[in-house]
Amino acid sequence: MPSTRGKGESGFNPPAEHVRAAVEAATWAPSVHNTQPWLFTWSGDRITVRADADRRLSVADPEGREMLISCGAAIFTLRVAARHLGYEPEVALLPDPDRPHLLADVSLRERAPESEDNGRLYGEIRRRRTHRGAFKPDPVAEALLSVLRQEAQSEGATLRIIVDAPTRGAIAALTVAAEHVHQRTPSYAGELARWAPAPGNPRREGVHEGAYPKEAPHTEPHFPGRDFARGHGWGTAAEERPVDWPDEPVTGVACVLTTKGxxxxxWLRAGQALQRVLLRASVEEDVSAAFHTQALEIPELREFIRTRFCAGEHPQLVLRLGAATGEFATVRRPVEHVLTEEA
Ligand SMILES: Cc1cc2nc3c(=O)[nH]c(=O)nc-3n(C[C@H](O)[C@H](O)[C@H](O)COP(=O)(O)O)c2cc1C
Structure with missing residues (x-):
């Protein structure tokens, strides 16, 4: 049966398997608590990205900021996947102000051969993993950090590398404070429980025990992880430490991704910048990121970080970059759960 979908302006519509492949790749973007808060519809040459508000963290993320950062990361991934399939994607962010959950229209109208560099980034989409815990002692090259700054800037965000030790210590301490507050807030703990399932749970969402260490070594300064195990002792056992490692486990390079507005x-731009930085770090030097966004979920702490450490720009993510020890596992829902064709 020929498709009855409307054709794009050029008269060319991407085949269904291309749309499916591009969206499937996009679902490998990082998302807060692996909520995967996105929905995709498709009509003619246009893929529409929507936020799935049922997946917003109503306690930790009442405004949906982290939800939109996650969706922004999926939009960047969709752009890379579209190029891989031979399209030049055209993105319209927030195309209808009256429908705030409608985040982007991505048109696959233009055909264009993929660049070699895009092919390399594409290869990292499924390989990249969030790291949790200390890093290997290998330093992150200055040259890479400067490339990552440029990558963030190309998407309209700023990657601030925190070189100053007192500032790094202060942001780590604020993360410790935020983690204390979170663990003592029953509504927050309940929300985390929804997204941190017990071992053996077959759900293909949330942060499972294969994604975090049983015990994270203490680094100096120490950025605590979220309490996904919730006192149950879940998590992945640490690899044996090679004998030539230094005594002190390594924090890695602390950074804050900020935006002017x-x-x-x-938030959508921050998410696109985030995934652009993550894929670039992964492909160039096999560098991974650990996320520590707890302090940014407490308005007073976020405001303090903004005014004291970000020159007044709005902090969207706190990250550590470094060479990962071991490999963590992650899960995603099947593409059929998030993609529908518009009638
Ligand atoms: C906006 C945002 C905030 C996040 N905050 C944290 C965090 O505070 N702690 C953490 O361990 N991971 C955090 N993550 C990483 C997600 O948990 C991770 O992307 C998700 O579990 C999927 O795993 P993957 O990145 O390995 O594919 C965050 C991701 C995003 C996009």
Whole structure:
């Protein structure tokens, strides 16, 4: 049966398997608590990205900021996947102000051969993993950090590398404070429980025990992880430490991703910058990122970080970069759960 879908302006519509492949790749973007808060519809040459508000963290993320950062990361991944399939994607962010959950229209109208560099980034989409715990002692090259700054800038965000030790210590201490507050807030703990299932749970969402260490070594300064195990002792056992490692486990390079504004469009841009930075770090030097966004979920702490350490720009993510020890596992829902064709 020929498709009855409307054709794009050029008269060319991407085949269904291309749309499916591009969206499937996009679902490998990182998302807060692996909520995968996105929905995709498709009509003619256009893929529409929507936020799935049922997956917003109503306690930790009442405004949906982290939800939109996650969706922004999926939009960047969709762009890379579209190029891989031979399209030049055209992205319209927030195309209808009256429908705030409608985040982007991505048109696959233009055909264009893929660049070699895009092919390399594409290869990292499924390989990249969030790291949790200390890093290997290998330093992150200055040259890579400068490339990562440029990558963030190309998407309209700033990657601030925190070189100053007192500032790094202060942001780590604020993360410790935030983690204390979170663990003592029953509504937050309940929300985390929903997204941190017990071992053996077959759900293909949330942070499972294969994604975090049983015990994270203490680094100096120490950025605590989220309490996904919730006192149950779940988690992946640490690899044996090679004998030539230094005594002190390594924190890695602390950074804060910031934006000038703090509206939906800024969050989508921050998410695109995030995934651009993550894929670049992974492909160039096999560098991974650990996320520590707890302090940014407490308005007073976020405001303090903004005014004291980010030159007034809005902090969207706190990250550590380094060479990962071991490999963590992650899960995703099947593409059929998030993609529908518009009638
Ligand atoms: C906006 C945002 C905030 C996040 N915050 C944290 C965090 O505070 N701690 C953490 O361990 N992971 C955090 N993550 C990483 C997610 O948990 C991770 O992307 C998700 O579990 C999927 O795993 P993967 O990145 O390995 O594919 C965050 C991701 C995003 C996009």
């Amino acid at each position: 703090d509206e939906a469009e800024d």
